[in-house]
Amino acid sequence: MRATDTLFADILTDSTTRRITADLFVGLDRVAEGIECSSIDLVWDGSQQVLCSGKVELVYQDDWGRSIAPEKLTDWLAPFGAWLDLKYEITMGDFSRSVRLGRLVVQKPRDVRRQRMVLAGRVFYPGEKITVDVADAFSITMRERFVTPGQPPTAATAWGELARLTGWPILRNVPDVDVPQTVTYQENRLDAVFDLGDVLGGSPYLRADNTLTIRPFTPGAVVATLHDGPEGQIVSHTVSEWDADQVYNQVVVRITDGDMVTAIADARITEGRLRYGLASQGAWGRIPYYVSSEYLKSVDQARAYAQSRLAIVSQQKTTIASIEMLPDPRLEVGDVVRLEASVDGSVTVGRIQKIALSTTGPMKVEAKLL
Template sequence: MRQHSAQLAEVLTGSFEREVVANIFNGSDRVLEGVRFESWQLDSDLGRPVSSDGSGAVIHSSVDGSSLVPVGADGVLSPFRARVEPVMTIRAGAFEEAVSLGTFRVSSVPSASDTVASVGGRDVVVASRVDLRFDSLEADIYRWGFRFPEQSKAGVSAYSEIRRLTGMPVEQTVPDVLVPSVKVWEAKQGGRLDAVLELGKILGGSAVVNSRGAWVVIPDEVGEPVATLRLGSQGTVTEVGSEIDTDTVYNEVVGTFEDASGKPLYAVARVESGPLSVFGPYGVHTRYYESDLVRTQAQADVAVRSVLAESIGSQQYDVQVQCHVNPLVEVGDVVALEGWKRPLVGRLRKVSLSNSPLMSVTMRVARRLT
């Protein structure tokens, strides 16, 4: 979740006003603060390598006749140097609190223009409008390529490898693990980001940059909700893919691996109770699994149990929701939905924010099979 006070969480359960402005950074320097930010939109998707993109127009009134329209690499809003931080301020009565929606890399300036007026017989710029498109900070790692294939060290921590590869802050959200064998990260377009995303999978989830500019790993399993979304009278809920498909529901996993000397390793995990028991009417549905990251029997046992748990939890479906704006939630958060015909708890896979008082989200909800 985005940083906030307990009082703000309470305010968001009622009526409130909101306003969005932008701060502009060049490197670590904040060169513009609290400028008007109009026609903005921010779309996030946990399934994309670069999880978020957006757009918006910076509107700036000039007091000295200077223009904000960038020219090539020149200008504080040039995509060659600019970062944008949209900030939403929530007001309710005497209460007021600002929430940073994150800092993003400006990727392009689709259009820009100045408003000119005659002052003292000469034309001067009185205002500038600059349209921006921007991406979340995974884009920095996508752009930063390896000069040659890089090799990790066997037994290095997955989180420490993410820190090494990105040079960015990391917030540990799941237990750390050791990378059990030497990994070679390819020198290719987007190879560094691919490496970080693979390390996220090794950690049991999806690696993403959060609103504080830190790498986190969103776990695959749905935990306890951290926020509640309000449906309201104008809200809508569409349940997508509610059909039941057993093709991907395995109740037995057989793993075949090799240790460091090439000796075969085997491991089996099975469901032995409940409706998915291998002894029950569902029967036996076997999946075979192998990985070059497994080098010991203990790792093999953990791997097949993890794959089995993933299979049982694979019966998930998406719920598309339009609800009241809540600027605190971001992709990866587990939320509850209030005001629907039955309780819903799911992980946010997609979040779309804009000028609208409503937001659109996609919740991935697990179907209970055991």
Template sequence: MRQHTDDLLDALAGSFTRRVLVNVFHGTDRVATDLAFESWSLESDLDSAVGTSGSGVVVYPSVSGESLSPEGTKGVLSPFRARVELVMEVSAGGFRERVSLGLFRVVTVPEARDYTADVDGVSRVVSSRVKIGFASLAEDVRRRGFRFPEQPPQTDSCYRELRRITGMPVLESVPDAAISGNPTWEAKQGGRLDAVQKLADQMSATAVVNSAGAWVLVPDEQGEPVASLHLGERGTVLDVGNEIDTDTVYNVVVGQFEDDDRNPIYAIAEVEAGDLRPDSLYLETTRYYSSPFVKTQEAAESAVQAILALSTGAQVYDVPIQCHINPLIEVGDVVSLEGWVRPLVGRVVKVTLGDSALMNVTLSVRRAL
């Protein structure tokens, strides 16, 4: 969750107003503060390579006839230099608190317009409206490729290698692991970002840049909820849906691997008891699995058993929720849904915010089988 006070939690449970402002940075220098932001949207997806993207219109009343419209590499909002911080201000009565929605890279300025007026017989800019498109700071890593294929200089810590190849802060949110499989990071488009996710895979996690501008590892295993959404008279959830899909429930896993000399390694795991046995009414559903990090028969047996346990231990399905806007929720958070026909706990995998008083959230929920 984004940083907040207890008073803000109380305000979000009742009636409140909000507005979004923009701070602009060039490097570490803040060059503009509290700019009005209109027609904005912010979309986060845990499965997206970059994670978060959005757009909006910056509205600037000129003080001395200056324009905020960029010209090529020049200007406050030029996509060649600007980073923007989106800040939501929540007000309820005499209470007011600001929440940083994140720092983002400006990637495009599809439209910019200056409005002029005659002042003492001279035409002067009185305001600017600049539409911007922006993306998570993971975009910096995606654009910065490796100049040559390279291997990790040290293999005892995935976290150390993540910091080396991203040049960004990395929060240690899951246990560290050694780098296995002697990987070579490819010199290709998006190769550095691919390397980040491969390192995250070795820690059984997904890497994402959080609202503080740091990489954080979201574990595959669902933890305890950090927030809740409520149905009922004072609830915030307006619409709930769910789906049941057996396509991802496998009762046989076939592993195909190679050792360091490229000799084949095979391993098979299957459900041996219960309603999901291959000879049950469900019949056999086979999953094939391979990994460049599995190099021994022992590791292969362990890998297929782990994949089988994930598949048969629970079914993952998505619950789309529409609720009153809550600026504290981020992708990767585990939240509970209370007051519905049955309690639900799931990980937030998608969030869409915007000018509307509502937001859309998708929870990935595990149903025990």
């Protein structure tokens, strides 16, 4: 949950005045600040490597009549090193508080609407609206590639490799560990980042200030309570059915040499509801997840890698609560929230896995019930 003071929570109501602004950066230089955002449509999705993406509409007025609409590579909003640092501000009476939503990469300017005037032979732009696609900085890492496949340096640690591979500041919120020999870097640098996250026991992501940290696979403590009813934050609340898609009880690792498979190792769930075996004998079935690698050199390495992947691909897809609520920009993917029903007083607990925030309508949240 994004950090704020207690006053933020006190004045966050349905009658609160809300305002979103952006500072525009080119590289490390801030070239414009406090640009009004007339609309935003942002999604944070924990199932995606690039956690945050969406679009922002900027309203820009310059005292000198200049435009920031991109027309050439060196213009401020050209999608080459341009960033928007978004701030969500709430106001009630004389009290005002704000929270940072994120520092997002400008990916594509989509729509430019502007007024044009000519005075004394010079062109002026008294105002303009510009819509741009944005995403968090992992969208850059996703496009970066290793020159050749390889492995981490000898005695490398997971946090050290995350810092080395990405260049972003690190917030170490889980203990560091040595990188096992089974970890190999293929082509995509972001895939390597998430492999290192698996070693640390979580999913890497960039916080609002672009520090890199880990969202642990294991849920943490409850950080907020959401109520329904006239006095609550929840507008509507529905629960989905159970879903077994993309759940596996076996990982099969194939060691390859060119087009040839030279060795195979596997790991299986041996007990519980997901037990590997014949359904006719009371097991769940035989549901394999396949992995191939030319960088694993022994059956022992392949078996260890299979066991580490099994812990991930065998996670049950539990019930999902879909919530529409008053916008609360403090909430983040990974937060554990308590849901309290006003009718019968029932309480459920869920972990947020997706948030959709816009300037129109309620905030939409998906939470996996625990």
